[in-house]
Amino acid sequence: MDNSYNLKQLPTKEERHKLFGSVPPGPRTKPHEKEKMKDLQNTKQNFLFELDAVGISNVKHPIKIASSMTPETQTTIGTFYFASSISQDSKGTNMSRFTEQLHHYHSEGFTLSIESLKQFTRDLKDRLEQKDAEVKVEFPWFFERKAPYTDMAGMNHADAWIHVRYDEQDHHQVTVGLSGKVTTLCPCSKEISEYSAHNQRGNMKMEVELAEDFDESQTDWKVLLLEAAESNASARIHPVLKRPDEKMVTEQAYENPRFVEDMVRLVAADLYELDMIEKFYVQCVNEESIHLHDAVASITYDKRKK
Numbered sequence: 167m168d169n170s171y172n173l174k175q176l177p178t179k180e181e182r183h184k185l186f187g188s189v190p191p192g193p194r195t196k197p198h199e200k201e202k203m204k205d206l207q208n209t210k211q212n213f214l215f216e217l218d219a220v221g222i223s224n225v226k227h228p229i230k231i232a233s234s235m236t237p238e239t240q241t242t243i244g245t246f247y248f249a250s251s252i253s254q255d256s257k258g259t260n261m262s263r264f265t266e267q268l269h270h271y272h273s274e275g276f277t278l279s280i281e282s283l284k285q286f287t288r289d290l291k292d293r294l295e296q297k298d299a300e301v302k303v304e305f306p307w308f309f310e311r312k313a314p315y316t317d318m319a320g321m322n323h324a325d326a327w328i329h330v331r332y333d334e335q336d337h338h339q340v341t342v343g344l345s346g347k348v349t350t351l352c353p354c355s356k357e358i359s360e361y362s363a364h365n366q367r368g369n370m371k372m373e374v375e376l377a378e379d380f381d382e383s384q385t386d387w388k389v390l391l392l393e394a395a396e397s398n399a400s401a402r403i404h405p406v407l408k409r410p411d412e413k414m415v416t417e418q419a420y421e422n423p424r425f426v427e428d429m430v431r432l433v434a435a436d437l438y439e440l441d442m443i444e445k446f447y448v449q450c451v452n453e454e455s456i457h458l459h460d461a462v463a464s465i466t467y468d469k470r471k472k
């Protein structure tokens with residue numbers, strides 16, 4: 167083996183790059199000024215089909231959100247999806263404009279909300295010069311949770327999302343959702359066993375279409391959905407539990423056994439009673455502790471169609 171270099175006398179960085187395969191730049195024949203570049207995206211021709219959606223996804227960005235639970239303002243990470251439809255005679259969209267607008271809103275100090283996303287989609291439609299625009303953003307939402315007996319606090323979180331679509335009739339369609347965890351205790355196991363009952367972590371997912379007049383300054387939809395899931399579960403999940411708390415949570419779960427079917431029906435009943443919700447989807451997935459598989463149930467209900 168030829169050890170021409172020893173570690174005390176490394177080649178220069180340029181030489182090192184050459185050693186690992188870098189080559190000098192080739193001739194540059196194409197223009198580098200924007201005005202002289204070919205604009206393929208804006209080619210007009212018959213491209214066979216109109217597209218429902220074209221855009222970018224999986225865009226991570228810091229966001230500010232408001233919460234009616236502590237902490238009332240928080241910075242979290244949003245994962246964005248942006249899109250619009252495009253006509254049959256357009257080759258492509260101008261993808262840089264999505265992140266360009268996101269950065270512009272961020273530098274103006276924007277707080278993510280239904281209202282600000284409505285404005286965002288209106289601006290995006292104009293910026294893209296298309297007839298509609300949509301944004302979906304998912305983010306972890308944090309909330310303080312106190313232990314039931316000792317009141318000791320810690321931080322829990324759930325995943326929340328807002329999806330706003332702005333159409334050519336100047337109409338916004340707003341869907342919000344939340345996915346969080348609860349404790350469920352098996353009613354069958356409780357019924358048939360001399361003692362004990364198996365229990366597990368249940369994953370609740372709720373997605374709702376809000377009424378046009380929904381006022382987010384009056385109601386925090388995140389808290390509404392979290393409460394629908396937790397208040398119907400066998401027990402809530404806590405970051406800090408001392409022994410007196412653990413006893414309470416264990417007994418509460420035993421007193422409120424739930425199948426996945428029970429969870430979905432009980433949450434559906436709560437959402438049905440809320441006038442601000444037009445349509446809902448509820449899913450429960452129990453990570454069974456006596457199986458390797460999960461138990462799952464779901465319901466979709468549109469109040470306008472019943």
Ligand SMILES: Nc1nc2c(ncn2[C@@H]2O[C@H](COP(=O)(O)OP(=O)(O)OP(=O)(O)O)[C@@H](O)[C@H]2O)c(=O)[nH]1
Nearest residue numbers: 200205207208220257258259260261262263264266
């Ligand atoms: N339409 C389209 N663009 C792509 C695709 N893949 C990458 N690009 C993007 O093309 C973008 C640059 O195009 P534009 O946003 O149209 O840039 P531009 O024409 O200089 O911008 P404007 O002046 O706003 O029209 C880059 O951000 C790339 O991410 C694709 O599959 N389709």
